[in-house]
Amino acid sequence: MALTPQWLDELRSRVTLSTLIGRTVKITRAGREYKACCPFHNEKTPSFTINDEKGFYHCFGCGAHGDAIRWMTDQRGLSFMDAVKELAAEAGMEVPAPDPRAAKKAEAQASLRDVVQAAADWFAQQLGSGNGAPARDYLAKRGISEATRDAFGFGLAPDSRSALKEALKTFPTAMLVESGMLISPKEHGSDKDPYDRFRGRLMIPIRDARGRVIAFGGRILGDGEPKYLNSPDTPLFDKGRTLFNLDKASPASRRTDRVIVVEGYMDVIALAEAGIADAVAPLGTALTESQLGLLWRMVPVPLLCFDGDAAGQKAAMRAATRALPLLRPGFSLAFATLPAGQDPDDLVRAKGAEGFAGVLDDAQPLVERLWTHEVAAAALNTPEERAALKTRLLNHADAIQDPDVRHHYREAFRERLDTLFARARPERGPRVPWAPQGPRGGGRRFQPDPRLQPPADETRSIGQAGIAAPLAAALIGGLLRYPEVLRRHEEALARLPVPDSADAELLGLMLDIAMREEGLDTEGLLAILEPMKVYNRAMALLRADRMHFSFNRRLEGDEGVAKARETALRDLDEYIGVLVTQPEIRARLAEATADFQRTMDDEGLARQQKLRAMDEELTRRLAALSDSSQL
Template structure:
């Protein structure tokens, strides 16, 4: 078995070293590299660096150094061939067969770069000849300078079926076919693939010509033609201009993905060098991995027309399963009917940069796409929107990122479909430790971990099951006795899940009444409710003294009643806080439990246990309130 240097270089280029090492060592990003505590010697301060672009690791403490293959042999203890086979299987490469014919074929494949380079030189010569005048005129009209033309290696394929074949006759015809320069159909004589086209070399990450793109001059189809996949060129694993954009991105800390190579070249003409483009396909997983090696959040800048936006969404869908903490995509949308060339011609590099600065995060792009997908007037349409958004979140493999996407979508859904409420007085946000007179009442004993408090608008969806009827009855009975608690607890009460429609209506009327009238007492509240259908339910709850809470008991006119009233108000404020928080915590606990069942990791277990302890503490507080009231 012969493993040529070219084959091994290709293998190394297909392996993301930080990902490989990160399977066994905790790595963290440090600028354009990664750092970790060295696995080859004991250390507390990381001195082990990983450089994905150069494909090596190095420890400044013990001088350990190597590439992906060396990592597999030194850290995993594999033999050289076993390391190569395992990496090749992951990279989708076939290990050369162990026979002389395979070795000879590997050598022939390595020489294919000589073919493509010779073709690039000949195409460039043709562009500079008298035959190239129309092509040079076209480039001038596109605003492409001679310097840019030479930097990108523009050339010309004459309108001939045999000109290139004749020019490269020193190479075997079979090799020209294998390199994608000739087309062989059945038993017919092979002929030139590219004819009457402006030629653009496609280079690998090391700047070596591996394929071509050709734009037709004049009318005809297809407008653009790329080389076929060859032993040198895999369009799903290649990004146009990667060799130039990678060093440029180190200066800008940015990478821009545009739709085609002419977009890349137009941006380069305007002085924007950190742009790449796929080659006739939607972004693939491998291409996403390549751009994520350069920056954690690349900018996708596609045309504003329907085709461009469809391409953006295809890229978003492809990226979702691959998202991990810190790594995502952002989307800059060009005006409809315009491409990067139009923007830089009209507004210059500054105008294009302004568009990039307005790029949307991936989560926002998904949200806007789904909201605009159809009407949202019926419950079924709204439910469908929620289902589509949560399906996007569930496509994410990383548990933490998936959790935060679900939370983000819920926040947006709650804000979009929030119940409209009448204008009320100033709202005071509920906090677990609010001072006396604030929302939640003074002296509150209930103080859950503030890190676990969900946002106010985040969890209206939990009202599907609601809180059990006895607890709601006790709450409304207490609020009827102490209407002053309505005003200062308005924010919490409006997001309380009440399953019974009658009780929900009664509570809503009580809130509206309290917001319109300051200093409202029990008799005044009952007078407002008397003409309404909810009045009978209100009087029933007010007479129910069997509920074991201090705020449900009648108070007599005595000195002791003053202290009992203060206790009842304090307990009622705490009771509201528990009722609002516990369903929200339980929903998060259910999600954390589901996530832990999928990931079975320590972090997921810790999150689940923390939420479980929170739920248990809330249950204990409810019991304590009931016990205190019965003493």
């Protein structure tokens, strides 16, 4: 689907932003603008402004900023394309048609949505009928009010193999099977007719981020197994990419600045009954990478709340180990543990929302949860057992892909190990890392290996200083000329250590814009940046004389432009690879050098020399990309 910057600009121009925002937020005119209390954070004095002429909103309190499309994605929780479609329908614009395969897939999904919505309506009708009395009694005993029941769309699947099939007979049987409403024995070689999947169960609709029913969870009424049954994966529903209650928790989390993850959907509903609206749950599986991504879009540190029993703690560790490779600066997890034998329903019934809040207040950071678990996992009486603890902890740290986060985890574990195994030692003089120690130092005479090279200044400080400022400026200048590269390298650029805070902010905004705007070019990017304070810096970088890189040159004339552009894009891709990789290599080199200082073995020396050679090769590649020595 090709959405050009021109088409998107036309869409924005047809939308009156104050009218759009004023539907859900109380706004008042202030001169040529409008003001309101910011919907993205709690405040009493309005600091949220809306400018219809420029087509953007801005909060001077929390920094929230965007246009009509951003409002729909951030405040309404819509995807970019869903936001565009809704605004286009309102503006009387036709969205450019997708390719035929995508259109066919969208049409099929729309038809299946009709099926599951019809099923949800019928289940709700059954719960309200005379047959639903036992199910309503069960909900009452669980303390679930009628208002909560209606909000979550509870229903009842009668204990029948054909009741739903008969109720939805206007839909083709094949669609009922594809939507997960019926089970087809023919898939297993039987010639029997399809029959209802959910029978004798309390039904709970599962919705997508827009609040549309896509699947169901069913709890057995009475005896039977399984206790909970979810819809199978369908074209609408992928349980590994879905969080229960995401549609309600996402806007609630913007008010509370948190999101709580509990084990099941009945836990979510119990918390909602107690007035805690920012809770979600996975759907019968351990947290997946996709679900962690959904959580991190809401808040940097989601709160995972698990039962205090063995099963709950295993679930917590599964989530912890799944998250480790994905950690990046500022984004992690925290773990709250419920009292043994209690679930969220028990706790809020006994102590109310305040009692549950107390559990959340005691949440442990991820690093602390890993430490606590591993220390308790085995005895620590012998040197071998202590070495095993160190190995387990450092294995956790080594699973982290981000070099800065990995380094800090290793340091945190080493500090804790030193404290845990500290013993009284004779007084010794200070040890200078790079100098010999004589007898006055209180220990054996130490002569450092003459082959040992101390880390260079830039190596020791790389974690703090990041990449050199001129290199970062050249990079951003190149990305301004070739914004299409932003989407291709989003993950790498997002974790790049840019030393200048203004440049770091500019790069972050460019990435954010690129993820929202398809088909972005320089003109479109600058148009979006124009009302922002970083615009002048962007223009300065774009015009700066950094001609020693091909991607900083202005393409002029017709001859050779295509070839020059191809070269610039290729060089920019490689340049990004070097800038992202070199800080990691240098951090590992500093660590290897420090390890060799302690061990003085050949293996440590070989590792140090290998990393130094890799660092030098990256420096050579960087120089080769430039036709000037002025780096």
